[in-house]
Amino acid sequence: MGKTGDWTLRYDGFDPAAEGLREVLCALGNGTIVSRAAATDARADDVHYPGTYLAGGYDRLVSQVGDRDIENEDLVNLPNWLPLAIRIDDGPFLAAGDYERLDHVQALALDEGVLTRSFRMRDAAGRITRWEERRLVSMHDPHVCALEVRLTPENWSGVLGIRAGIDGAVTNWGVTRYRALAGRHLEAPQTTCGEDGIVALRTRFVQSRREVALAQRLLVEPAGGHILSERKDALADGAFEEVAVEVVAGRTIRVEKIVAIFNSHDHAVAEPLHEACRRVAEVPCFEAATSAHSRAWRHLWEECDIRVESAENGGTHPEHGSAQLKLRLHVFHLLQTASPHSVDHDVGIPPRGWHGEAYRGHIMWDELFIFPFLTLRMPVLTRGLLRYRHRRLGEARRAAREAGRAGAMFPWMSGSNGREETQSVHLNPLSGRWLPDNSWRQRHIGAAVAYNVWQYLQATDDRDFLRDYGAELFLEIARFWSSLAEQREDGRFSIRRVMGPDEFHDGYPGRDPAAEGGLDDNAYTNFMVAWVLTRARDVLDLLPDDNRRRLCETLGIGEEEIARFDAISRNLVIPFHESPSGTSVISQFDGYGALEEFDWAGYRERYPNLQRLDRILESEGKDPNAYKVSKQADVLMIFYLFSRDEIREILDRLGYAFSSAQIVETTRYYMERVSHGSTLSFVTHAWVLARTDRKASWRLALEALDADIGDVQGGTTKEGIHLGAMAGTVDLLQRCYTGIGMRASTLVFDPRLPEEVACLETTVRFRRQILDVHVTQETLTVSSRSMTALPVSIAYRGHAREISPGQSFTFALVRDDRPDDRPRAALAARAARTDPPKPTSETRDPVGEEPR
Missing domain, CATH: 2.70.98.40 (Glycoside hydrolase, family 65, N-terminal domain)
Incomplete structure (x- = not known):
């Protein structure tokens, strides 16, 4: 190239x-x-x-x-x-x-x-x-x-x-x-x-x-x-x-x-x-x-566009110049898949784009990685794509009823009318055998839809969408999870016979997958369910009284059901086991800690590529379910989607103490056991490492940028681009390295550029304002374009500013390479500090005096 x-x-x-x-x-x-x-x-x-x-x-x-x-x-x-x-x-x-x-x-x-x-x-x-x-x-x-x-x-x-x-x-x-x-x-x-x-x-x-x-x-x-x-x-x-x-x-x-x-x-x-x-x-x-x-x-x-400049040779570092080109190629294919022409069409956004026949063009969970870029650039596209899900709410309700559940059960793969399109068998090209395809058990797709609704609402404050479509969608997904959760004798709730994002594990070793398939208490699924059921009350509270009453009457939701949402959100099981270092880490699912360790060194000597380790093991007559191996991030998806404060909020609510040391150890534990069999995996791991090991994060980001151009999966790209991974790499630059988050109607920044990046420029839309963001290793500048819009709040490390169209603010950045492991008390103390008076023109805040 x-x-x-x-x-x-x-x-x-x-x-x-x-x-x-x-x-x-x-x-x-x-x-x-x-x-x-x-x-x-x-x-x-x-x-x-x-x-x-x-x-x-x-x-x-x-x-x-x-x-x-x-x-x-x-x-x-x-x-x-x-x-x-x-x-x-x-x-x-x-x-x-x-x-x-x-x-x-x-x-x-x-x-x-x-x-x-x-x-x-x-x-x-x-x-x-x-x-x-x-x-x-x-x-x-x-x-x-x-x-x-x-x-x-x-x-x-x-x-x-x-x-x-x-x-x-x-x-x-x-x-x-x-x-x-x-x-x-x-x-x-x-x-x-x-x-x-x-x-x-x-x-x-x-x-x-x-x-x-x-x-x-x-x-x-x-x-x-x-x-x-x-x-x-x-x-x-x-x-x-x-x-x-x-x-x-x-x-x-x-x-x-x-x-x-x-x-x-x-x-x-x-x-x-x-x-x-x-x-x-x-x-x-x-x-x-x-x-x-x-x-x-x-x-x-x-x-x-997103512009990056290398920290070496004034932006002429050859590999970084290549990274800029690849980044734009990814944006290009995103916009070819979903453009302003897509808005009025009843289509979703497929993980392989409309570029080929892989996955048969079906819609899956990759929108979780794709929507953030669209929502902060052209939110009208996200709105239209979420309506694809709302139009198929009736089919999701039908699927839930047929499964003996309430609410809406969205399929792992969706196409024309929203029925489950996951094929019942798939071919292992290494063994030549057709095998049962159990990926339909990935019920976490519904939680992803609810998450996307909430993130769109946070970015746009589109209350009309919430009233007309989003609230119904969110609440029906919450009802499904409530009906799926089973209460144990100890009062805790479990969710059984599902699959997590990992995909190498679709059941327990030695069990009949047809009669006893699936896994119990997948940590990612349960965490997402706890979050959905917690936010369900917030969704209702955001609706005007009359709309809330009419929606609850239409859906038949009463206080008893809302109380059940609350009870489950406080008592779902999150399994843990002890890592070899003696630290308690989150278990991928109940029983994961008892599985066999895998001989990574031995298999690397025998096979040049272990990404599709499931196919290798099946061709050898072995069961991937028996080993501590993962195709892609599963537990670590929690750290990808949520900030540390949000994670602690949910785990505190569930009654689990979880320290920063456990976050670091849980991350390390699963990174040693992943084959990166999905291009999404590089994105997730790069994001999770961004705060603790920026060099490793940037290396993984470059691998993600190369995933399709280098065809790292050995021939799959010709069947269609990997759009989720493409969008994820763009979002790494747009949100992760700029530290963008949305907290209580405030757009929060906490940039941590990799050392290899001298400058990053991007543009985001937040609640009807267009904000140009310029980040260097020393400063963060946020400028609002001139237009007619109400002020919005932006913040950097506790320093909040109300920015109006036409204004610009520059913050001096704290230069500290230590992991982001501040205790919550420090966060609370800083948040409570009184800020200086709001400037009326471009200002520079001396934020750099506070070390982390």
Whole structure:
């Protein structure tokens, strides 16, 4: 990988083994459509995979696995809009692989959202043709895709044939382990050729019956030559146009292809094919489409960029410059998955983006890592994405009733209508065996939804959302947890037969997973439940009296049920066991301490990569449930989501003493037992270490930035980006290293930049104000942009300021490398201290006198 500045992802040379990865990393999208960066002359094979996906475009098919019929819902690969190939004289149309590439450069301009490809091809007869391409998926008009190709014959003259069209003969084939399953989601297309020069295709999803239409307009400028012939074909599997042009060596001809895509779920449309044909005719030209598209991206970057400067060599440290580029690449793909065009669509945000077929495009818990960036930048997106959950509240209630529970039980994987989409079996590629998939037991997904509602409310103070959607969502999730908790003889409550985020453990060793599956008292799940049930009262208190009464009457919530919420929130079990150092640490689940220690050293000698240790052990006939191993952070998710004060508040409420020393030891204990089998794991661990070991935190942050670009999981990125990890790395810079937190309507800062970072600049929205944040190793400056908005409170280490639009405050930072282990008494004393009078212009607070 190369780079041009900090805005261009560039690849020199063509590498067939890396093509799938590059197709994903250079994919283009606008929140409605995402299109992989496959070559225009490529078909699906083991090198290339053209794929274009519609946000929320799902369809279900039944496959036979052994003697079972398995129904899966997939994100559908749409008809391929890219095809454009050439031939010389009477030769065949050249496809990828039919010619020699003399050079190849591919570059993605992140600031403009434009992909360029430049190469020289030599055919079997030795004729060399230069191909220079620009491509976009419009961020201005979510229905438009376009590409421009400049073709130059270098050592030959003759007839150049150009064939461009829309290919309807596509299937879902992008994930190797899914290929044995049914993947033909599109009906035979209807193709048309209009007298206005437009060729079009219309098809329909097999089960969901969603209709999709694509229309193409082709323009060829022969640069002094002339067009010899034109022909349009409406074939059984696609619609194409062919043009023959007389060319002269050294003279360049230009080809532009404009495509419009509509579907039957779009707003304000009469019929998809009619709309596609009309829209493609309205686009003036490629340059006009590019100008509007790049302007839209420029406006997005004004809101969403994060800038970091290295502490070495004035920002020219090579690895850190790379970190800036990777950070922007992550923001870029976030905005291609969820953009302003997503707001009115009934879609969630998938962990692999709309970039490929991994996880079948389903919605999972990764929104927990994704929403913080969106909420503090474009909260309207988070609001829309939370409504995806609220619209599926009825299905979650139905699932809870069928399980014998109250409230709403959200599925681990959600798709079109909110039913559980987790597949019942999954393939272990190491052993070749299909195994039961028990990840549906990860009921903590509901707590994540409630957490996201609360965080959105804290950042925006959007009481209308709380009244109309959020409170109902939150309370129904709380009711589910209340009904799931079982009281023991000692008065404590337990939650049984669930799974935590770890995923390597889905039950106890030696037990039948079907009859006795799941784990008891997963610490992360129970902590989240205690937090949800504690906050349920706060949610009710935030509602106006009339709204609260009406909601409680509608849901049938009375004082007795609220009292049960309170009782459970004070008496849930959090299991502990003793670590080898003799310190009591939080147990991942009840019984974790009794599991076998794992031979990490021995396995590292035998296997180059232990990330998917579960697959390795299963292929050896061993059970991951028997060992103290984790795929990713489980207990440590508590430290990722909550501040130390919040953790102590919940544990105090539950009656557990928990010291700073135990936090440090619990962190160390689980870090020694994790395989980082999920890209989310690097993010979580980097965050948890940020206050105690900033060098280690930054190393893990760089690993997280490399997760997709370096394809650290050995081939999974080509199936779709890891959006949760991408968002998490951005949030590390946005919130973790700036120390941003939201406490009682105040935006709190406590920056602790890694030594490798000299300066960090970001922008956040907090309760209708836009705040520019500038952090160095010595100072924190918060400036509010001029606008009409009420003052908000900001604070740094107990020094609170009320900031109004147009004001700016600078704080001198405490320079101390000791862990953040201050006793609560010191926190309370500092919070009670009287602050100096509020300044009326930019001021500098001498906060640095107080050591930690």
